[in-house]
Amino acid sequence: MTQNTALSSAPLQNFEALGLLPALCKAVQRLGFNKPTLIQQKGLPALLKNKDVLLPSQTGSGKTATFLLAALQKLAEKKQKEGEFYQPYPQILILEPTRDLATQTAGVCRQLGRDIGVKTRLICGGTSREQQLRSLEGGVEIIIATHGRLLDFVQNGQLDLSHIEYLVLDEADRLLDEEFSQSMTALIPYLADHPQTIFCSATLPDTVMALAKKVTRNPVQIEIEEETKTPRRLQQRAIFLHDEEKESTVQNILTQFATEERIIVFVNTKKSANELAKKVRSWGFKAESFHSERSQGERKKVLDHFQGKQCSILVTTDIAARGLDIDNVSIVINFDLPKSSEIYIHRIGRSARAGKKGKALSLITFDQRHLLRDIEKNIQHRIRIITPDDLTR
CATH class of the missing domain: 3.40.50.300 (P-loop containing nucleotide triphosphate hydrolases)
Structure with missing residues (x-):
């Protein structure tokens, strides 16, 4: 009872x-x-x-x-x-x-x-x-x-x-x-x-x-009434593209928003986190990977760097989607679409915290349309579809 x-x-x-x-x-x-x-x-x-x-x-x-x-x-x-x-x-x-x-x-x-x-x-x-x-x-x-x-x-x-x-x-x-x-x-x-x-x-x-x-x-x-399942001050956008276009699209996003305070990029595997973080560094950005195969000391050091702005881009698995207290994340990028709408909610919830504004950008391949519909149904919110060109406007 x-x-x-x-x-x-x-x-x-x-x-x-x-x-x-x-x-x-x-x-x-x-x-x-x-x-x-x-x-x-x-x-x-x-x-x-x-x-x-x-x-x-x-x-x-x-x-x-x-x-x-x-x-x-x-x-x-x-x-x-x-x-x-x-x-x-x-x-x-x-x-x-x-x-x-x-x-x-x-x-x-x-x-x-x-x-x-x-x-x-x-x-x-x-x-x-x-x-x-x-x-x-x-x-x-x-x-x-x-x-x-x-x-x-x-x-x-x-x-x-x-x-x-x-x-x-x-x-x-x-x-x-x-x-x-x-x-x-x-x-x-x-x-x-x-x-x-x-x-x-x-x-x-x-x-x-x-x-x-x-x-x-x-x-x-304890029950907290919420008008929506996602932060009201969070701008959610999705881009449909081919899988091979993802990296160049992320590069364009980072180039445009490099002055933002902090950016988190979510991927679905530890291997992808390592590979994408390495790629992002090759573009001239300060980025580090974060996942469960890194030691406790390494993960703490990465979070300290991210909080202290020695690193402005965190490429991570869903280990960072919940619980960890990371302030002032301006943009969340779903490089890989999450496996469930619940994980999507937790991921994008890293931004627009404590009444601040934020952005969530999801990269979606054309065969994942049904996953986007499932997410929209669960969060009771229509996610605006944009093109890569819209990022520069």
């Missing part, structure tokens, strides 16, 4: 009105957020009342800050209440589907919790196991992890999760593969009974709801 929430007629316009501590209000302002998003207005009150919550996880919604702010508030209040008798121990567990998301969430958590002094630890593969173990020796309060490395530590008696009070399953619809299901089944006996559970998912089909029912109790389901 779930409880639905509805926004009041007078939305809360600041974080203070949500009951956040001054230190956390200062932290969100430091990160550039002056007023809460809709999901924060609806989600934070339920979380602060210790309710289990189903949170939508649309790109740019403020979902990550929502569950982190509630977690940090709870820790701060406990420290204040217990005073000198307070002892740090693992109380909050945030499970992420990928190392990249875990690393990013840990970074946001440390920024938000800087003035509270919480001990946050990242546990995931791709980095030194011994180094992560040593980091736990000084005490830990918030664990942000991927399931494989976490289960390794727990089953070897190197981490105690029996006092976890606050559990977040982030991007839960991506955690339904067989490996994760087995890991969750193995982890449950090590967790405290019935921690407050936050279940984040972009979609809630029957399979996801079945998992939600297993791990939550009478959750509050």
Whole structure:
């Protein structure tokens, strides 16, 4: 059974009105957020009342800050209440589907919790196991992890999760593969009974709801009414062409919009990401590839370069379509049309975030007309067809 929430007629316009501590209000302002998003207005009150919550996880919604702010508030209040008798121990567990998301969430958590002094630890593969173990020796309060490395530590008696009070399953619809299901089944006996559970998912089909029912109790389901499934300030265009014309078309697009802040080019395979990034560099642009076969350190370096503008073009697989927080992306190019309309929505959602304008250009071969129709039907929006010549007008 779930409880639905509805926004009041007078939305809360600041974080203070949500009951956040001054230190956390200062932290969100430091990160550039002056007023809460809709999901924060609806989600934070339920979380602060210790309710289990189903949170939508649309790109740019403020979902990550929502569950982190509630977690940090709870820790701060406990420290204040217990005073000198307070002892740090693992109380909050945030499970992420990928190392990249875990690393990013840990970074946001440390920024938000800087003035509270919480001990946050990242546990995931791709980095030194011994180094992560040593980091736990000084005490830990918030664990942000991927399931494989976490289960390794727990089953070897190197981490105690029996006092976890606050559990977040982030991007839960991506955690339904067989490996994760087995890991969750193995982890449950090590967790405290019935921690407050936050279940984040972009979609809630029957399979996801079945998992939600297993791990939550009478959750509050946060619903955000949206006029459309894609950002309103996003200009969507499609170009029909032959496959051999794609590269020259992308070159023309990049030549025209090279002064834009950031451009993401999506492809469907890791091989294509490497090859196209190399080709783009040969045209004189600063571009890097991003995909799952690159090491954790390499991917972090690429994202840092992209955020810092040392590289203005990111050629990537769908690993960057969801979850990763990348600001000021002006243009998204679908070099390869995605395999589903849901992935299309996530891809183009990398642009036109936080009320800004953006462009999405999809390159479509003539035998893919039916895929375009399926996308338009799903997003309830007609995508304007243009020619390559229109790009220069």
